[in-house]
Amino acid sequence: MDRNLRELSDEELILEFQQNNTEDAFNILVQRYKNPLTNFVFRFLGEYESCNDVVQETMIKVYRYKDTYSSVAKFSTWIYTIAGNLAKTEYRRQRRRNIFSISNYGEDNKPYDLPDESYRPDVATDSGIKDEIIQKALMKVKETYREAVILRDIQGMSYEEIAEILGVNEGTVKSRINRGRAQLQELLKDIYNE
Amino acid sequence: MENDDKKYEKVINTLKNLKEVKAPENFEADLKRRLNSEKFSKKERKGFWQNIFVPVRLIPSLGLIAAAVVIFFVMDANSEKMDNPFLIEPRVREDLIAVTDYEQLKEEHQKALKKSESLEREKNIPEPKPDQDESKSFRDENTSGRKEQNRLDNLSTEQDLAKDKGKSEGNIALPESALAGISDSIQTNVSAEESSDIIAGERVTKNELNFRQIQLSPKEQKVVNELKTQVQSLEKVNKTQK
Numbered sequence: 469m470d471r472n473l474r475e476l477s478d479e480e481l482i483l484e485f486q487q488n489n490t491e492d493a494f495n496i497l498v499q500r501y502k503n504p505l506t507n508f509v510f511r512f513l514g515e516y517e518s519c520n521d522v523v524q525e526t527m528i529k530v531y532r533y534k535d536t537y538s539s540v541a542k543f544s545t546w547i548y549t550i551a552g553n554l555a556k557t558e559y560r561r562q563r564r565r566n567i568f569s570i571s572n573y574g575e576d577n578k579p580y581d582l583p584d585e586s587y588r589p590d591v592a593t594d595s596g597i598k599d600e601i602i603q604k605a606l607m608k609v610k611e612t613y614r615e616a617v618i619l620r621d622i623q624g625m626s627y628e629e630i631a632e633i634l635g636v637n638e639g640t641v642k643s644r645i646n647r648g649r650a651q652l653q654e655l656l657k658d659i660y661n662e
Numbered sequence: 663m664e665n666d667d668k669k670y671e672k673v674i675n676t677l678k679n680l681k682e683v684k685a686p687e688n689f690e691a692d693l694k695r696r697l698n699s700e701k702f703s704k705k706e707r708k709g710f711w712q713n714i715f716v717p718v719r720l721i722p723s724l725g726l727i728a729a730a731v732v733i734f735f736v737m738d739a740n741s742e743k744m745d746n747p748f749l750i751e752p753r754v755r756e757d758l759i760a761v762t763d764y765e766q767l768k769e770e771h772q773k774a775l776k777k778s779e780s781l782e783r784e785k786n787i788p789e790p791k792p793d794q795d796e797s798k799s800f801r802d803e804n805t806s807g808r809k810e811q812n813r814l815d816n817l818s819t820e821q822d823l824a825k826d827k828g829k830s831e832g833n834i835a836l837p838e839s840a841l842a843g844i845s846d847s848i849q850t851n852v853s854a855e856e857s858s859d860i861i862a863g864e865r866v867t868k869n870e871l872n873f874r875q876i877q878l879s880p881k882e883q884k885v886v887n888e889l890k891t892q893v894q895s896l897e898k899v900n901k902t903q904k
Contacts, residue, residue: 499690502685503683505686506685506689507682511680520686599680618677646670648667649670653670653672657784659676
């Protein structure tokens with residue numbers, strides 16, 4: 469049964485989950501999408517903790533609102549749309565918090581657990597400083613351009629898929645990607661000169 | 663499109679070579695835990711109207727409405743023009759009749775009596791008088807009787823007025839014992855004969871009496887006539903004896 473489910477496509481799995489409430493089908497979808505979504509959301513937010521929360525929230529929404537999925541669209545498009553919307557909401561919330569609040573992090577002497585950071589690219593030493601600089605540059609790119617650039621150049625999606633996820637036409641997607649790339653090139657020119 | 667890709671080749675390669683960020687190892691376990699906790703604490707989503715009509719949310723609005731009602735009535739009460747109770751004329755009590763000028767009343771009463779007397783005299787003058795002395799004495803008696811009667815009437819009216827006044831204004835009322843004494847003294851002065859003469863002398867008019875008119879049946883009229891004749895005969899006998 470598990471083998472058969474693994475052979476199914478994303479759309480077939482979500483249909484199985486919709487019709488028979490098969491939890492295994494949902495688990496396979498989670499296994500397939502947890503890393504791509506984490507990568508996409510992390511590159512968009514630049515923060516691992518909130519990225520993890522957003523991806524989990526995305527999975528919960530898929531679980532809760534499985535019946536709202538229509539087989540007309542691709543499952544990847546649907547789940548990336550949910551993740552993208554949640555990531556944008558979280559990004560705006562973080563920005564508001566940074567503007568209006570004074571950070572008291574570590575000042576209140578509360579004990580907190582140290583997370584396992586071995587898998588974190590912003591902390592890991594082998595990924596080097598270059599990745600950190602690129603991520604910082606990516607965070608400086610305008611929100612709408614950044615999303616399009618990540619989906620195209622990091623996630624490797626087609627223009628058509630990106631247009632569906634963002635809810636705009638392909639021409640808009642292309643212009644957004646080009647503008648985002650141009651901004652990044654300008655920000656990373658020092659690295660390229662080296 | 664290809665030109666664009668070439669133009670930003672370095673950027674595209676840089677982004678593609680970025681290390682893929684993976685989900686934490688306990689991602690699925692955390693997700694299951696969250697899903698289970700949500701299943702148990704599944705709350706029914708209430709509609710817009712259900713959310714609005716929650717008692718807790720209604721309290722402030724109800725308070726606001728109550729305050730508005732109170733303010734409205736307070737403002738309305740202030741706008742009313744209240745009459746000064748000290749400037750309102752007192753209500754006239756029709757059951758009480760206050761007599762202020764007793765002397766004037768007395769005079770009016772005396773005038774009325776004099777008029778009636780003068781009318782009676784006029785009536786009495788043309789009557790034939792066989793005996794001058796008798797008529798004189800009779801007239802004197804009549805006049806003295808009248809005087810006494812007038813006095814009696816005046817006193818009785820005074821007594822009535824005083825009684826009435828005493829009812830309405832207890833402070834001014836004369837003591838009844840005193841009034842009774844006066845009337846008794848008057849009564850004693852007038853003898854029984856004189857009083858019978860007064861009745862015979864037609865000094866009592868219908869106007870002065872408080873009587874009730876009754877239409878008599880023929881039988882009753884006969885009886886009355888018989889009585890009248892008996893009285894007249896008695897009077898004649900009395901006169902002859904005198």
